Structure formats: C-alpha cells, structure tokens
Amino acid sequence: MKETTGNEALSPRFGSYIGVGPNGNLWVDGCDVQALAEQHGAPLYIVSENELRERYRAFRDGFLAHYPEVEILFANKSNNGLAIRHILNQEGAGGDCFGVNEMYIALLAGTDPSKLVLNGSNKQDEELDMAIANGVCINIDAMDELDRIDAISQRLGRSVGIGIRLKLDLEPLRDRIGVAMHGPGTLKEQSDSTKWGMTREQTVEIVKRAQRMPNIELKETHFHLSRMSNDPENFAIMAREMIEWSAHLRDATGWTPPCIDIGGGWTFGKWYGTGPNAQIDDDRAPTPEIYGSLCGTAIKEECERFGLPLPKLRIEPGRAISGPSGVAVGRVGAIKQGEKKKWVNLDLSTNHLSWASALDWYYHAVAVRGTAREATETVDLVGPLCNSDELGTQRKMPPLARGDFVAFLDAGGYTESSAARYNAQLLPETVLVANGAAEVITVREQWRDVAGRFRVPPRLLAGSFGKTRA
Numbered sequence: 215m216k217e218t219t220g221n222e223a224l225s226p227r228f229g230s231y232i233g234v235g236p237n238g239n240l241w242v243d244g245c246d247v248q249a250l251a252e253q254h255g256a257p258l259y260i261v262s263e264n265e266l267r268e269r270y271r272a273f274r275d276g277f278l279a280h281y282p283e284v285e286i287l288f289a290n291k292s293n294n295g296l297a298i299r300h301i302l303n304q305e306g307a308g309g310d311c312f313g314v315n316e317m318y319i320a321l322l323a324g325t326d327p328s329k330l331v332l333n334g335s336n337k338q339d340e341e342l343d344m345a346i347a348n349g350v351c352i353n354i355d356a357m358d359e360l361d362r363i364d365a366i367s368q369r370l371g372r373s374v375g376i377g378i379r380l381k382l383d384l385e386p387l388r389d390r391i392g393v394a395m396h397g398p399g400t401l402k403e404q405s406d407s408t409k410w411g412m413t414r415e416q417t418v419e420i421v422k423r424a425q426r427m428p429n430i431e432l433k434e435t436h437f438h439l440s441r442m443s444n445d446p447e448n449f450a451i452m453a454r455e456m457i458e459w460s461a462h463l464r465d466a467t468g469w470t471p472p473c474i475d476i477g478g479g480w481t482f483g484k485w486y487g488t489g490p491n492a493q494i495d496d497d498r499a500p501t502p503e504i505y506g507s508l509c510g511t512a513i514k515e516e517c518e519r520f521g522l523p524l525p526k527l528r529i530e531p532g533r534a535i536s537g538p539s540g541v542a543v544g545r546v547g548a549i550k551q552g553e554k555k556k557w558v559n560l561d562l563s564t565n566h567l568s569w570a571s572a573l574d575w576y577y578h579a580v581a582v583r584g585t586a587r588e589a590t591e592t593v594d595l596v597g598p599l600c601n602s603d604e605l606g607t608q609r610k611m612p613p614l615a616r617g618d619f620v621a622f623l624d625a626g627g628y629t630e631s632s633a634a635r636y637n638a639q640l641l642p643e644t645v646l647v648a649n650g651a652a653e654v655i656t657v658r659e660q661w662r663d664v665a666g667r668f669r670v671p672p673r674l675l676a677g678s679f680g681k682t683r684a
C-alpha cells in the first residue's frame with residue numbers, strides 16, 4: 215500500500231501510522247483527528263487500515279520466521295466490523311468465530327470458510343448448521359456435540375471438519391501468576407476453573423467415535439490460554455503440552471492431529487504503556503517474533519521428542535492486531551475541580567471502552583489538539599454514565615477545555631465489538647482511515663435505533679395517559 219503523506223513525519227509516534235502530526239495534533243493514518251472529530255462528531259472510533267494490516271503481517275511474519283506452516287485466524291470478536299473482516303481477508307487471514315452472528319459476518323465478508331473455526335461451549339443447532347453448510351471447522355467443546363454435528367451433517371449431506379478444544383493440565387503453570395482474568399489464583403488454577411476444554415479421556419473418546427463416522431474429518435486440537443499471561447514462556451509451555459497431548463492421542467487412537475490451534479491472548483506493548491505494568495505493557499512486551507520463536511522452537515522440540523510430524527500451526531490473535539490499530543475519541547464537557555481531584559467529563563463512556571477499568575488493561579489517553587503539550591494536570595477522565603464511569607483515573611494531561619477532544623490509544627479491540635447501551639446511550643460511529651482519507655464503516659446509532667426495539671403491549675396504552683390506577 216502507498217505510503218501516507220505525513221506518516222513519515224509523525225513525532226512522537228504511537229504506532230507506525232498514529233502519532234503527532236505536522237500541526238501538533240494527533241494524526242491517524244494521514245488524517246488530523248481534530249478534523250475527523252469535528253466532521254464526524256464524538257464519541258468516535260477511528261481505525262487505521264495501514265496499522266491493522268501491519269499488525270496482521272507482524273504476526274504472520276513473526277511466526278513464519280520460526281515455523282514452516284502457520285495460519286493466522288484473526289479473533290473476530292475483538293473487532294467484528296464487516297470492513298475490518300474484508301481487510302483481513304485481503305491479507306489472507308482466517309478467523310475465529312464465536313457464535314452464529316460472528317460466523318455470519320465473516321462469511322458475509324467472503325472469508326474463506328476453510329480458514330474459519332467455530333468456537334463455543336454451548337453451540338446452538340443453528341450455529342452447527344451454518345458451520346456445516348459452509349465448510350467451517352467446528353471445535354468441539356461438549357460431549358454431546360459430536361453426535362449433534364454428525365446428525366446435521368448427515369441431514370445436509372455434507373462432510374464436516376472438527377477440532378477438539380482441550381483442557382490442558384498446565385502443570386508447569388501451577389505456581390505462576392498473571393492477570394486475574396478468570397478470578398484469583400495461579401495461571402493453572404484460573405485455567406482449570408474455566409468452562410472450556412475436554413479432558414484427556416474425553417478427547418480420546420471423541421476421536422474414537424469420530425473415527426467411526428464417515429462424514430467427520432478430524433482436523434485439529436485447540437487451546438486458548440487467554441489474556442492471563444503476558445509472559446511468552448507460558449505460551450511455549452502451552453504449545454509443548456499440545457504436542458504431548460497429540461502424542462497421547464496418537465498412542466490411544468492412531469490419530470495424530472495434523473494441526474494445532476493455540477488460540478489467542480497474545481499481548482502487545484508500547485513505549486508509553488498500554489497498562490499499569492512496566493516491562494509487560496511497555497515496549498519490552500513480547501513481540502510476535504518472540505512469541506513465534508519460543509512457540510515454534512517448543513513445538514519442533516516436542517515433535518522430535520515424540521516422533522511426530524510437524525503439525526500446521528494456527529493462532530488466533532485478536533487484541534494484538536486490532537487493539538493498536540484504533541483510537542476512541544471523546545469530547546470534553548464539564549470540568550469540575552474538587553478539593554482533591556479534578557474531573558474531566560467526556561461523552562465517551564465505559565460503554566464504549568468497556569475494558570477500561572478492568573483486567574489491568576487501560577488505554578493511554580492523549581489530548582487531540584496540541585497532543586505533545588506538556589502534561590501539567592492530573593485529572594480523572596470520566597464518562598457520562600450514572601455509575602462512576604472512570605475511563606482513566608489520575609491521568610497526566612495538558613490543560614483541557616470544554617469542546618476539546620481526548621483520544622484513547624490502542625482502542626481498536628474489544629471496544630466497538632463489546633460496546634453497550636447502558637443509560638440508553640447510542641453506539642458510536644466508526645471511521646476507517648487510510649492514507650489521508652476517511653470512510654464511515656459503522657454508522658452512528660440514532661434514537662430510533664434504541665427506541666425502535668421497544669414494544670408497548672396494547673393493553674397498556676390508554677391507561678398511561680392522564681390516568682393513574684386506584
């Protein structure tokens with residue numbers, strides 16, 4: 215893709231295509247964010263197409279440098295916009311679909327179904343039907359799923375590829391700690407406590423039963439470590455156990471998984487910090503290259519140890535691709551000076567940055583106008599919701615005034631796709647920017663979108679006008 219005018223001159227730089235532009239404002243992919251926000255309004259999500267492509271390529275190349283056959287399945291849940299999916303299709307990415315709607319969107323965007331997987335612990339018939347009809351691999355995560363898949367595939371007269379989601383033992387992670395993603399406890403305790411995955415005995419039984427079903431093709435095993443850990447060693451430990459499990463399956467059933475899918479949870483860091491933890495959230499955070507090297511080596515070593523052929527490797531990064539590609543912009547309203555604190559109210563809320571106050575994960579906030587101005591104030595950036603709605607507490611910011619815009623960086627993942635409507639807020643607009651041009655890819659909700667879903671039973675109509683019940 216053509217290099218963007220202005221991108222070379224960004225300084226400081228928050229990404230390859232995001233940084234402070236020639237007029238001192240925040241720029242994203244050749245566009246002045248101040249101008250974008252004035253034109254499109256706030257709250258506003260902005261996605262850089264070039265940054266998104268670059269992040270995808272970093273994973274592809276980082277893993278391919280250390281492993282021969284790699285498929286990147288973008289975790290659609292992290293940003294399931296149709297245009298986003300089109301861009302990733304052009305890059306050759308596959309996708310992890312969670313639920314019928316994400317699968318529908320991915321198929322609607324023309325994603326190659328052979329590069330899609332369907333994950334979920336309680337898949338509905340409608341999902342299984344759609345997956346089988348379109349040739350999407352289904353990662354089994356319940357004992358009765360195989361029979362249900364078999365019945366539907368026979369009814370449709372179509373064969374189907376399946377994987378099995380594993381409940382890894384993760385013994386080496388018994389005492390390791392990380393982010394409290396699934397409650398308190400060590401990484402192993404957290405992983406054990408989740409609903410996901412089948413035990414060794416269950417996977418053996420599923421494989422044996424599937425081997426007797428002519429329309430079922432066994433394709434992969436699957437595991438997702440999740441965002442509990444930012445330590446790349448833990449991912450290599452997980453990959454090792456996947457191979458050990460493959461050897462177990464081979465010995466017990468004669469089937470060797472031709473592909474292992476090691477899920478998502480891959481992190482990213484920036485020099486300014488994408489969370490509160492130094493060394494984890496800054497630019498010492500693991501890169502795709504480091505992940506690729508550690509996981510690639512672990513898999514090769516274990517395959518050699520167990521005499522297994524190298525499987526195809528699939529990974530499902532979400533936030534590490536979509537996160538740094540987007541920013542979320544809010545407009546400053548009331549500014550209140552308290553005795554101990556100063557609050558800057560924005561029209562952006564935790565509805566739109568829904569992970570803002572959870573999970574050790576936050577978004578670095580910058581002023582859109584005069585972004586590099588000295589940060590002389592410490593403020594709480596809050597949204598308009600009736601809860602405390604803290605988007606960022608005790609943030610160092612330059613002086614802000616009503617009407618200014620504030621941008622939260624690295625907000626391209628799990629923001630639009632998990633945005634909520636609490637307090638009847640309208641969902642924001644999203645613009646895609648590339649090389650100085652902006653296009654709307656998600657339209658802003660209107661009152662009719664919120665009110666239009668409500669129904670008043672006719673029997674309530676007359677009674678509520680002017681009369682109160684005795």
Ligand SMILES: Cc1ncc(COP(=O)(O)O)c(C=O)c1O
Pocket residue numbers: 289291292310333438440441477478479480530531532533534
């Ligand atoms: C099965 C699966 N794969 C991939 C992902 C993506 O994770 P991340 O966005 O942390 O990379 C998730 C996230 O929940 C997941 O559940």
